[in-house]
Ligand SMILES: Cc1cc2nc3c(=O)[nH]c(=O)nc-3n(C[C@H](O)[C@H](O)[C@H](O)COP(=O)(O)OP(=O)(O)OC[C@H]3O[C@@H](n4cnc5c(N)ncnc54)[C@H](O)[C@@H]3O)c2cc1C
C-alpha cells in the first residue's frame with residue numbers, strides 16, 4: 001500500500017521531532033515521521049543532557065546561543081504540561097595548559113562578539129563556583145551562567161506531542177529501508193510498513209544519514225563513534241554547573257533528579273556502530289572524575305550505557321538541501337552536541353524546506369563545504 | 383497521643399489509593415496507569431518518561447509489576463511484552479572503588 005505525504009522526516013530523535021513540529025507549524029499539512037525504534041531511542045535518549053553557548057566556531061555559537069534562548073520558553077511554546085527540566089546553572093570549562101588558555105581566550109573573543117555572556121575565571125574563582133573542585137594543575141577556566149541542562153526524553157516528548165496535535169503522523173518501530181527517486185528528484189521512501197511518497201524527505205537519522213545518502217548516490221561524511229556515559233545514585237544538590245575538561249576529555253553534571261551524569265571521550269574509539277558498555281570506561285571515568293571532583297568518590301554508580309556521536313570531519317553539523325537530489329535534505333553530523341541546538345535546527349530546517357525566510361547563514365552548514373575545503377573546525381569538543 | 387494517631391490515620395486515608403510500584407523512584411501505580419492510558423505501552427518509553435526501572439535496583443522490583451499492567455491493557459501475553467535493556471553494573475559501586483585504592487563498605 002502506498003501512502004502519500006507532503007514531507008517525510010526520517011528519525012525520531014530530538015532533531016526529527018523538532019523538524020516535524022516546525023514543518024506542521026509552518027503549515028505543512030501532511031507530515032510523516034518514521035522512526036526505527038521508539039522516540040529518543042538513538043543518541044538523544046543517551047546523551048549527557050548538557051546545553052552550552054561556549055563554543056569555538058561561529059556556526060556552533062549561533063545555533064546554541066539562540067537554542068538556549070528558545071529552551072527558556074519551550075514548555076509554553078509546545079504547551080507541555082510536564083517539565084522539560086531546563087535549568088541554567090552554567091558550564092565551567094577547565095584549562096590545564098597554556099595552549100588551552102590561549103584557545104579559551106580566542107573562544108571568549110568570538111563569544112563576546114556574538115553576545116554570549118561567558119567570562120574568564122582564575123582557579124580560585126573557579127573554586128568559588130564549584131567549591132569541591134580540585135584546582136591542582138588548573139590554569140584557569142571559562143564560565144557562562146546561561147549554559148545548563150535539559151531533559152532529552154521530556155524535550156523530545158514535548159516536541160512529538162505538539163507535532164501530533166498539529167497533525168503529524170508518527171510511525172514508530174518502522175524503518176526506512178530505501179530512498180526513492182524520480183529522475184534526479186526525491187520521490188519518497190520505502191519502509192518496513194510500506195512505501196510513502198513525498199516531494200520532500202529529510203534525514204534526521206544521525207550516523208545512518210550516511211547509509212541513506214548512499215541510497216541516492218551521495219556521500220555525506222558522517223561517521224558513528226561510540227561514547228560512554230554513566231549516572232550515579234541521586235544525592236542532595238551539590239553541584240550547579242557542568243564541569244568539563246578537554247584535557248581529560250570528560251564532562252560531569254548533577255542533573256535535577258540528583259544523580260551525577262558523566263562521560264568521557266576516548267581518542268582511540270573505532271568509528272562504527274558498536275554501543276557496548278565497557279569496564280575500562282568505568283575505571284577511567286572514575287579515576288579522572290575523582291581527581292577533578294574528589295568528593296564524588298563516595299557516590300555509587302547506578303548505570304552505565306553508550307551512544308553514538310555522528311561525527312563530521314570538522315565536528316560541525318551538516319544542515320541543508322542536498323543539491324544533487326532536489327527534495328532531499330539533511331540535518332545530521334552533530335558531533336556530540338546536537339541536543340542543545342535542536343530548537344533552532346528544527347525551525348531552520350522547516351524554513352529551508354518550505355522556502356521561507358530564515359535568519360541563519362545556511363550555506364555555512366552545507367556539506368558542500370567539504371569539497372570546497374571551507375571548514376569550521378570546532379576545537380571545543382569532548 | 384490521641385492527636386498523633388488521628389493525623390496518622392488521616393495520612394493513611396489520603397494515601398489509601400496510592401500504591402507505590404517503583405520503590406526506588408517513588409512512582410505510583412496510578413501514575414503508571416495514567417501514562418498507559420495515554421497510549422504509552424512501551425516499557426522503554428515508560429522508563430524514560432517516568433524513571434521507572436532507573437533506580438538502584440534497575441527495575442528488579444518494579445518491572446514485573448509494570449509488565450503485568452501493560453499486558454492487561456494491551457491484551458498481550460506477559461511473555462510478549464518487550465523488556466528494557468539491563469545496564470551494568472549489576473549492583474551499585476562507589477566511584478572511589480572503581481578508581482582503585484579504596485575498599486567498599
Ligand atoms: C554519550 C553522549 C553524550 C552526549 N552529550 C550531549 C550533550 O550533553 N549535549 C548535547 O547537545 N548533545 C549531546 N550528545 C549528542 C546528542 O545526543 C545528539 O547530537 C542529538 O541527540 C542528535 O539528535 P538526532 O535527532 O539527530 O539523532 P538521534 O537521537 O540519534 O536520532 C536519530 C534517530 O533516527 C533513527 N533512525 C536511524 N536510521 C533510521 C532508518 N533507516 N529508519 C528510521 N529511523 C531511523 C534512529 O533510531 C534514531 O532514533 C551526546 C551524545 C552521546 C552519544
Ligand code: FES
Pocket residue numbers: 403404405406407434435436437438439440441442443444445
Ligand atoms: S523499584 Fe523501580 S527501579 Fe527499583
